[in-house]
Amino acid sequence: MAILLRGGTVVTHEMTYKADVLCEDGKITKIGEDLAVNESDVEIVDVSEKLIMPGGIDPHTHMQLPFMGTVAADDFASGTAAALAGGTTTIIDFVIPSPGQPLMEAYQQWRDWSEKSMSNYTFHVAITWWDDSVHKDMETLATEYGINSFKHFMAYKNAIMATDDILVSSFTRCMELGAIATVHAENGELVYHLQQQLMEKGITGPEAHPLSRPPMVEGEAAYRAISIAETLGAPLYLVHCSVEESVDAIRYAQQRGHHVYGEVLAGHLTVDDSVYQDVSWERAAAHVMSPPFRPKKHQDVLWKALQSGTLQTTATDHCAFCNEQKAMGKDNFTQIPNGTAGVEERLAVLWEKGVNGGKITPNEFVAVTSTNAAKIFNMYPAKGAVREGSDADIVIWDPKGSKVISAETHMSNIETNIFEGMEVTGVPVMTICNGNIAWQNGELLAKAGDGKYVMRPTYANFYQSLQKRKALAEPKAVDRTSA
Numbered sequence: 104m105a106i107l108l109r110g111g112t113v114v115t116h117e118m119t120y121k122a123d124v125l126c127e128d129g130k131i132t133k134i135g136e137d138l139a140v141n142e143s144d145v146e147i148v149d150v151s152e153k154l155i156m157p158g159g160i161d162p163h164t165h166m167q168l169p170f171m172g173t174v175a176a177d178d179f180a181s182g183t184a185a186a187l188a189g190g191t192t193t194i195i196d197f198v199i200p201s202p203g204q205p206l207m208e209a210y211q212q213w214r215d216w217s218e219k220s221m222s223n224y225t226f227h228v229a230i231t232w233w234d235d236s237v238h239k240d241m242e243t244l245a246t247e248y249g250i251n252s253f254k255h256f257m258a259y260k261n262a263i264m265a266t267d268d269i270l271v272s273s274f275t276r277c278m279e280l281g282a283i284a285t286v287h288a289e290n291g292e293l294v295y296h297l298q299q300q301l302m303e304k305g306i307t308g309p310e311a312h313p314l315s316r317p318p319m320v321e322g323e324a325a326y327r328a329i330s331i332a333e334t335l336g337a338p339l340y341l342v343h344c345s346v347e348e349s350v351d352a353i354r355y356a357q358q359r360g361h362h363v364y365g366e367v368l369a370g371h372l373t374v375d376d377s378v379y380q381d382v383s384w385e386r387a388a389a390h391v392m393s394p395p396f397r398p399k400k401h402q403d404v405l406w407k408a409l410q411s412g413t414l415q416t417t418a419t420d421h422c423a424f425c426n427e428q429k430a431m432g433k434d435n436f437t438q439i440p441n442g443t444a445g446v447e448e449r450l451a452v453l454w455e456k457g458v459n460g461g462k463i464t465p466n467e468f469v470a471v472t473s474t475n476a477a478k479i480f481n482m483y484p485a486k487g488a489v490r491e492g493s494d495a496d497i498v499i500w501d502p503k504g505s506k507v508i509s510a511e512t513h514m515s516n517i518e519t520n521i522f523e524g525m526e527v528t529g530v531p532v533m534t535i536c537n538g539n540i541a542w543q544n545g546e547l548l549a550k551a552g553d554g555k556y557v558m559r560p561t562y563a564n565f566y567q568s569l570q571k572r573k574a575l576a577e578p579k580a581v582d583r584t585s586a
């Protein structure tokens with residue numbers, strides 16, 4: 104049934120205005136003041152005093168990920184239910200082939216798992232190894248399956264780490280296909296070396312995790328990935344930037360005119376490394392994720408980078424493991440499955456600390472939680488927008504509503520919440536996904552399978568200048584025939 108959102112305030116990444124919004128057949132069909140509709144055909148929802156914003160896009164989640172000897176506890180049903188409860192209507196998850204596994208086989212595996220999604224979903228595909236078949240499958244994925252981003256883990260040695268030769272081959276291929284390369288920037292060799300040293304010293308608990316991944320481990324990899332991409336003229340997106348060193352590397356590259364984008368996690372903006380000193384092993388281990396939570400001074404830099412546009416997107420890296428799974432590393436911190444949750448909390452945390460904290464405007468909030476990701480990953484304006492013709496993926500926001508975040512009430516399948524006890528003012532009250540009310544005031548209405556797979560075409564907008572620049576700089580041999 105069509106839905107008319109009556110009397111709300113539309114907030115987009117560029118403007119704020121009063122209007123009614125009509126959603127029909129999964130699309131936003133009309134926006135205007137006092138829209139007239141046939142009331143018997145349309146469900147009218149009073150949203151006065153509420154904000155109408157594009158549904159959140161979380162560009163970094165791992166539902167049901169097989170990782171470090173176990174499988175992430177939130178599958179595509181529970182994880183996307185949590186997303187909807189938090190006002191997020193689209194996730195970009197990751198297909199991660201095991202080294203040697205054909206890309207198309209892994210892709211099909213993830214498509215099967217994700218059929219039970221309740222929110223919309225799409226995938227980055229990780230490049231974990233290289234041969235001619237990978238080169239070919241990247242094209243098939245880009246041209247036939249709507250994949251325009253390929254991920255590279257520079258960490259996780261002896262597992263899924265991409266070495267420099269793979270980065271060079273894959274970034275080059277991304278350019279040829281009109282796709283964007285993304286990286287998890289951490290020097291995997293250094294991490295491995297420091298892990299062994301810490302274990303030899305008998306520091307085996309979660310407090311060793313951040314010591315094995317100091318800021319320069321991330322900064323070096325960020326700088327290296329950027330240098331490789333810039334040399335090749337390839338666009339680059341750095342996931343979960345957590346330290347000043349990465350922000351500096353990105354800002355310098357942008358100042359040189361390079362197309363480089365950066366993501367920051369709600370967790371890295373708000374949680375600091377003191378969590379690893381917790382006397383409870385369980386609570387400390389619950390925060391083991393990579394990159395780790397950082398000393399507080401980095402949070403300030405990350406916020407400023409988001410405010411200034413050096414970083415464009417916010418995500419969660421939702422990769423949930425319950426206490427029993429974390430206990431796999433009871434005697435050896437390197438075996439603690441890496442990952443934390445947050446897909447349900449991201450928007451509320453960003454509103455509380457960002458908007459209420461005077462760091463970003465509501466319009467900038469929309470940009471960093473939805474629109475910018477839609478643009479970079481080429482889903483805009485179907486996604487990331489409240490405008491006529493866009494998909495009806497909407498969050499109705501109550502800026503005066505409040506709650507206390509807690510594992511007691513969250514939807515994720517784990518016993519801990521990294522934002523435990525945070526009081527937030529500004530909460531979702533309704534989430535509309537594909538024109539249907541998917542979640543309302545604590546009640547999940549979406550069903551497994553309601554979410555749609557999102558095709559993302561290649562050649563996002565930034566390719567227009569990138570290609571021209573590349574053509575103009577094309578090297579030419581010197582003609583010496585007449586010399």
Ligand SMILES: NC(=O)NCCC(=O)O
Nearest residue numbers: 287392393420422441442
């Ligand atoms: N982030 C994390 O600790 N786990 C998920 C895999 C990754 O993104 O590195």
Ligand SMILES: [Zn+2]
Nearest residue numbers: 287343393394
């Ligand atoms: Zn990562």
Ligand SMILES: [Zn+2]
Nearest residue numbers: 163164165420
């Ligand atoms: Zn991740």
